[in-house]
Amino acid sequence: MKTFYFSLSLLLISFLVMGQTPEEFNYRVSLSDINLTHYEKDSTANALVLFESGKSYVDNKEYDLNTEVKYKIKIFNKEGFDEANVQVLLYKGDSRHYEKIKDITATTYNLENGKVEKYQLDKNDIFKEEYDEKRTLVKFTLPHIKEGSVITYSYKVISPYFFNYYPWNFQGDIPKLYSEYQASIPANWEYNIKLTGAQKLLINKSDVEKDCLRYISGASAGCFKAFYAMKDIPAFVDEDYMTSESNYRAGISYELKEFKGFDGTVTKYTKSWDAVDNEVKTDQNIGRQLKKSVDAKDLLSSGILSEPDALKRAKAIYKYVQNNYTWDGHTRIFSETDVKDLVKNRSGNIGSINILLHNLLEEADITVKPVLVSTRQNGFPTKLYPVLSDFNYIIIQATINGKNYLLDASDKFNAFGYLPFRCLNQYGRLMDFDHGSQWIDLNPKSTSVMMYQVDVDFDDDLGFVGEVSGKSKGYLAMNLSESYYPNPDQYVEKLQNTSPFIEIYDYEVPDQNESDDTFEESFKVEYNPENTGDLVYINPFIIRWWNENPFKLQERSYPIDFGYKKSFMYIYKLNLGEAYTVESNLKETIVTLPNNAGRLALSSKVLGNTINLTMRVDFKESLYAPEFYPYLKKFLSKIVDIQKNSVLVLKKV
The missing domain is CATH 2.60.120.1130 (Jelly Rolls)
Structure with missing residues (x-):
C-alpha cells in the first residue's frame, strides 16, 4: 500500500475512531418535526434545516467521486417556500467528462385532518437545462408545499473531477439544527483543506481505512476518512461593508495538491511560488503579452512621450488608456484578448486593458510590474500555498521617483494611483519575474x-x-x-x-x-x-x-x-x-x-x-x-x- 500523505490547513485532526451522528438528529420525519411552529434560537427564521448530511467517496468500479446528500427542512411560513425549490449545478468539461446526478428522491410531509400525509416527487417533475457552456442545471420543486410542511430530499452526484473534492457548506441562508459531512479520500490524492467561518465544529474525528480502493491491476490504496459536524448553526446574513461570503460562511473546501499514480508517477498541482512565477512569466496570455512590444508612437502623442516629468508622463498614458479603451466587464487574469486586438477593437477584458497600460508605460521608461488580485466578491486568495485560480484580476504597479502607484485603467472615474473599490481586497501578489513574487498590501494609506x-x-x-x-x-x-x-x-x-x-x-x-x-x-x-x-x-x-x-x-x-x-x-x-x-x-x-x-x-x-x-x-x-x-x-x-x-x-x- 502506498504511504498516505495528507496536508491540512486551519483544521486540527486527531486520529480517533470515526464519529457517529448524535441520536437526536436523523433523516426520519417525526410528529414533533411536523408540529414544530418556530425556531427558539431565531424567531425570524422562515424555515429551518432540521438535518443535513453529505458523504463523499471514490467508488471501486468507475473510480468517480460520489457524493450522497440528504436534507430535512421545516417550512414555517410562505416566505420559506423557496426552500422547496431545489437546484443543483453540474460541471461539464466535454462530451465524455461531465458530472451526473442520480437517485433523486423528495417527499413533502403535511399534517391534514389530524393525519400525516406524504407526497412524493414525480420523476417527470425533474428538469434539466443548460445553465452556461460549462454547467448544467438540474432543478425540481417539492409538491404540496404549505405552511408547516416538512420536506426531505436526497440525491447522488457523480463526478470525474478530483481537483476540487466536494466542498461542504455548514452554514446557509437559513439556520440549521445539525449538519454533518463525511469524506473518504484515497491516499493517492493529497489535498489542501481549509475550514472557513467562525462556527465551531461539534465533531471533528478521523481514521485511516486500509485497502479501501482497489484497481484492476491489483494495486490498492488506503483512505483517509473524516467526519465533521456542527449544530445550532445560525443563518449567514450578509450586510453592507463585507467582502465575499465565501470568506466567512462556515464550510470545508478542498484543493488538490498532489496525485500519486500506482505506476510511481507524481503530478504536483500545488506548486511553489517560484514555479508559479515561471508559469505566469511563460504563459502566452499573461507573460508573453507583457513582453509584446507596442509601438507607442502610433498610439501616444509626441507631447506625452517627450514629457520630461516621469509622473506627468505616466498620468497622461494612464488617462489615454482609460479614455480610449472600454472594459467588457470580464474579470480574468488570462487575457483571451490579444493586446493588438484590444488596440484594434477598443474593447477587452481586464487583463488586456491593464497589460496594454503596462506595456505603454514600459515603452515610456516607467518601471512597471503586474499584480495578481482577487476582487472583493471573488474571495481572499489563500496565502498558505500558491493557488493561481484564486486570482481573477490584474492590476499594475508603477514605480516613479521611488514611489509605488497601483493602477487600473478600466474605470473611467478612477483617479491615478487609486484602485477601483472592487479591488480593495486587502492583499495581492506582485509578480516580479527577476527577483520573485511577493505579497503586497492593497489597502489605501490615505x-x-x-x-x-x-x-x-x-x-x-x-x-x-x-x-x-x-x-x-x-x-x-x-x-x-x-x-x-x-x-x-x-x-x-x-x-x-x-x-x-x-x-x-x-x-x-x-x-x-x-x-x-x-x-x-x-x-x-x-x-x-x-x-x-x-x-x-x-x-x-x-x-x-x-x-x-x-x-x-x-x-x-x-x-x-x-x-x-x-x-x-x-x-x-x-x-x-x-x-x-x-x-x-x-x-x-x-x-x-x-x-x-x-x-x-x-x-x-x-x-x-x-x-x-x-x-x-x-x-x-x-x-x-x-x-x-x-x-x-x-x-x-x-x-x-x-x-x-x-x-x-x-x-x-
Whole structure:
C-alpha cells in the first residue's frame, strides 16, 4: 500500500475512531418535526434545516467521486417556500467528462385532518437545462408545499473531477439544527483543506481505512476518512461593508495538491511560488503579452512621450488608456484578448486593458510590474500555498521617483494611483519575474475626506436662504463623480430628495476632470422650515452621510470592511440677523470607538445672533474586527439620529 500523505490547513485532526451522528438528529420525519411552529434560537427564521448530511467517496468500479446528500427542512411560513425549490449545478468539461446526478428522491410531509400525509416527487417533475457552456442545471420543486410542511430530499452526484473534492457548506441562508459531512479520500490524492467561518465544529474525528480502493491491476490504496459536524448553526446574513461570503460562511473546501499514480508517477498541482512565477512569466496570455512590444508612437502623442516629468508622463498614458479603451466587464487574469486586438477593437477584458497600460508605460521608461488580485466578491486568495485560480484580476504597479502607484485603467472615474473599490481586497501578489513574487498590501494609506460648508442667512423677503460648498477627496470624491457625471440632473434630484425641507437651485460643478481624485460642488438653498406660532424649527443638516443605519444584525461574526479610511466634516453657520433669537440649540456630543478607532464630535455654539455648528466623523481604520460591530452599530445610529432628527428652535423677536 502506498504511504498516505495528507496536508491540512486551519483544521486540527486527531486520529480517533470515526464519529457517529448524535441520536437526536436523523433523516426520519417525526410528529414533533411536523408540529414544530418556530425556531427558539431565531424567531425570524422562515424555515429551518432540521438535518443535513453529505458523504463523499471514490467508488471501486468507475473510480468517480460520489457524493450522497440528504436534507430535512421545516417550512414555517410562505416566505420559506423557496426552500422547496431545489437546484443543483453540474460541471461539464466535454462530451465524455461531465458530472451526473442520480437517485433523486423528495417527499413533502403535511399534517391534514389530524393525519400525516406524504407526497412524493414525480420523476417527470425533474428538469434539466443548460445553465452556461460549462454547467448544467438540474432543478425540481417539492409538491404540496404549505405552511408547516416538512420536506426531505436526497440525491447522488457523480463526478470525474478530483481537483476540487466536494466542498461542504455548514452554514446557509437559513439556520440549521445539525449538519454533518463525511469524506473518504484515497491516499493517492493529497489535498489542501481549509475550514472557513467562525462556527465551531461539534465533531471533528478521523481514521485511516486500509485497502479501501482497489484497481484492476491489483494495486490498492488506503483512505483517509473524516467526519465533521456542527449544530445550532445560525443563518449567514450578509450586510453592507463585507467582502465575499465565501470568506466567512462556515464550510470545508478542498484543493488538490498532489496525485500519486500506482505506476510511481507524481503530478504536483500545488506548486511553489517560484514555479508559479515561471508559469505566469511563460504563459502566452499573461507573460508573453507583457513582453509584446507596442509601438507607442502610433498610439501616444509626441507631447506625452517627450514629457520630461516621469509622473506627468505616466498620468497622461494612464488617462489615454482609460479614455480610449472600454472594459467588457470580464474579470480574468488570462487575457483571451490579444493586446493588438484590444488596440484594434477598443474593447477587452481586464487583463488586456491593464497589460496594454503596462506595456505603454514600459515603452515610456516607467518601471512597471503586474499584480495578481482577487476582487472583493471573488474571495481572499489563500496565502498558505500558491493557488493561481484564486486570482481573477490584474492590476499594475508603477514605480516613479521611488514611489509605488497601483493602477487600473478600466474605470473611467478612477483617479491615478487609486484602485477601483472592487479591488480593495486587502492583499495581492506582485509578480516580479527577476527577483520573485511577493505579497503586497492593497489597502489605501490615505484617508478619503468629504467636507461641506453651509452658510445660511435670514432675509426679510426670501426667508432663510444659504449657500453650500462641498469638497471631497479620494474614494469619497470618486463615488460622487461616478454618481454625478453620467446624469447630473438625476444627481441633483437625489440630493434634493435627501433634504425635503429645502429647495436647491444654481447647482454648479467647476471645470474638473471626471477622473480627478477631488470633487467640488456648490449650490444655493432656500429653507421651508416648520413654524408653530412664533417658533421656527430648522434641521441644520442639508447633507446627510447616511439616511439609515446600514448595520441591522443582532450580532455579526465577520469583519466590517470599509475598504478605506474615511473622514466627514460638516460646518454650518446660521446668521439670524435681528429677526430671531435662539430658543433651543443642539447639545455638544462626543462619541469614540474602542481603541480610538473612530470618533464623532458635534459642537454648536451661539455667538450673538449666529449659530456656529461643526460635526466631524472619523473612521480611522478601513477594517474592523467583528468585536467592533456593536460599537459601530451604535456609532452609526448616533450619526443618523443627529443628522435626521436634530432641530434648532428659533423664536421671532
